[in-house]
Amino acid sequence: MKIAINGAGIAGPTLAYWLHHYGHEPVLIERASHLRSGGYIIDFWGPGYEVASKMGLLPRLHELGYDVKDVRFVGSDGQQRGGFSTDAIRRTLGGRFVSLKRSDLAAAIYAALDGKVETIFDDSIATIDDGSSGVHVSFDCHRDLTFDVVVGADGLHSRVRELQFGSERQFEAYLGYKAAAFELQGYPLHEEQTYLSYAEPGRQVSRFSMRDGWTLFLFVYRDFGPANLPLTHAGRKAALRNAFSDAGWECPEILSQMDETAEIYFDRVSQIQMSSWTSGRTVLIGDAAACVSLLAGEGSGLAMSEAYVLAGELARVPDNPLAGLIRYQTRMMPFLFDKQRAARRFASSFVPTTAFGITLRNILSSLFSFPVVGAFLLGRQLRSNFDLPHYDRG
Numbered sequence: 379m380k381i382a383i384n385g386a387g388i389a390g391p392t393l394a395y396w397l398h399h400y401g402h403e404p405v406l407i408e409r410a411s412h413l414r415s416g417g418y419i420i421d422f423w424g425p426g427y428e429v430a431s432k433m434g435l436l437p438r439l440h441e442l443g444y445d446v447k448d449v450r451f452v453g454s455d456g457q458q459r460g461g462f463s464t465d466a467i468r469r470t471l472g473g474r475f476v477s478l479k480r481s482d483l484a485a486a487i488y489a490a491l492d493g494k495v496e497t498i499f500d501d502s503i504a505t506i507d508d509g510s511s512g513v514h515v516s517f518d519c520h521r522d523l524t525f526d527v528v529v530g531a532d533g534l535h536s537r538v539r540e541l542q543f544g545s546e547r548q549f550e551a552y553l554g555y556k557a558a559a560f561e562l563q564g565y566p567l568h569e570e571q572t573y574l575s576y577a578e579p580g581r582q583v584s585r586f587s588m589r590d591g592w593t594l595f596l597f598v599y600r601d602f603g604p605a606n607l608p609l610t611h612a613g614r615k616a617a618l619r620n621a622f623s624d625a626g627w628e629c630p631e632i633l634s635q636m637d638e639t640a641e642i643y644f645d646r647v648s649q650i651q652m653s654s655w656t657s658g659r660t661v662l663i664g665d666a667a668a669c670v671s672l673l674a675g676e677g678s679g680l681a682m683s684e685a686y687v688l689a690g691e692l693a694r695v696p697d698n699p700l701a702g703l704i705r706y707q708t709r710m711m712p713f714l715f716d717k718q719r720a721a722r723r724f725a726s727s728f729v730p731t732t733a734f735g736i737t738l739r740n741i742l743s744s745l746f747s748f749p750v751v752g753a754f755l756l757g758r759q760l761r762s763n764f765d766l767p768h769y770d771r772g
């Protein structure tokens with residue numbers, strides 16, 4: 379089959395890899411002019427880690443990744459108030475865990491395509507017409523093409539979802555936080571293998587020292603005001619200054635250096651909640667289908683699992699793609715709904731809204747370092763009740 383995949387992030391190239399593996403002809407369409415770099419650091423484990431293992435990616439991911447040893451919660455004076463050693467996480471997951479830049483994961487998956495999948499950059503699917511002779515697709519730039527199946531792998535603000543299922547407003551559940559991330563070169567403070575985080579009621583800033591003198595910053599703050607987002611680079615900086623201008627710790631220094639960054643990731647922390655991911659021969663995967671939000675800390679792995687299962691289910695019923703799409707949805711939806719529920723439960727405590735809440739979180743986090751308590755608390759959070767299916771040629 380010839381299959382259009384809108385979006386070359388995490389889910390799109392993973393799906394392209396497996397479709398190509400099963401003998402199909404995927405075509406990736408990416409709005410950006412090249413694979414996006416920068417962004418934020420992700421934790422990567424669970425079923426997605428196992429998909430990466432099947433793709434032979436683990437050595438490369440561990441080479442690109444960071445061996446984070448400690449998560450440290452600090453006070454305004456920079457002194458430690460709470461936190462835990464990531465040994466507890468490693469023990470719980472049997473070492474099958476790595477932290478790396480989202481863009482490095484995306485690039486590693488894309489590299490695995492080995493130039494065998496056509497990618498149309500700087501473009502997007504513009505219209506979808508599901509007819510009797512296939513799905514007729516027009517693009518913003520490219521000439522029209524006809525496909526057997528169209529996949530929306532274009533993230534939280536998916537265009538394919540908008541075109542085939544309806545407006546984002548119907549499906550987006552805003553969790554009350556906004557998040558921003560950027561990288562700076564030469565930030566003067568540097569801690570190896572330590573993720574540092576400072577919180578005040580309703581807002582939190584974290585930093586992580588990376589290779590070659592780069593530091594990553596992640597800002598998260600409560601905002602139940604207008605859900606609209608700043609669209610320009612200048613607007614994003616202004617919004618961050620507005621939210622953190624009177625915050626303590628290193629915030630004044632970080633905000634003053636923010637001018638040196640050329641790119642800032644800025645978005646609402648939201649989930650996508652849908653009762654169906656298929657519409658005729660169009661299907662959604664990854665954040666486009668069921669964004670779990672950064673609160674789940676697992677969106678990339680889940681996006682890869684969905685891609686692997688979609689390709690596998692299509693392969694199981696080679697003469698009936700519509701049945702393959704439904705089989706994919708039936709297999710994955712309950713698991714994704716569970717993950718979304720768990721993330722929503724965690725939402726109210728992610729950035730505590732009171733000083734007492736911050737103190738309590740600091741105390742509880744220290745318990746993770748005790749083997750038995752850590753295994754109990756983290757086990758519930760991290761272990762997955764989903765067994766990755768085995769497909770004949772998978």
Ligand SMILES: Cc1cc2nc3c(=O)[nH]c(=O)nc-3n(C[C@H](O)[C@H](O)[C@H](O)COP(=O)(O)OP(=O)(O)OC[C@H]3O[C@@H](n4cnc5c(N)ncnc54)[C@H](O)[C@@H]3O)c2cc1C
Pocket residue numbers: 384385386387388389390407408409410414418419420421422480501502503531532533534535536537538557559596663664665666670671672675676677678679680681
């Ligand atoms: C701050 C933050 C921290 C996170 N931490 C973690 C973590 O620790 N662990 C984890 O596993 N996950 C984490 N996530 C979630 C993870 O990044 C996402 O779940 C994952 O990237 C989803 O992959 P995707 O391919 O569905 O979408 P994306 O990675 O968003 O990729 C979508 C692609 O589609 C392209 N696109 C968009 N619109 C169009 C269009 N109209 N036409 C063509 N192309 C288009 C985009 O340019 C992009 O390349 C975090 C997310 C955030 C925001």
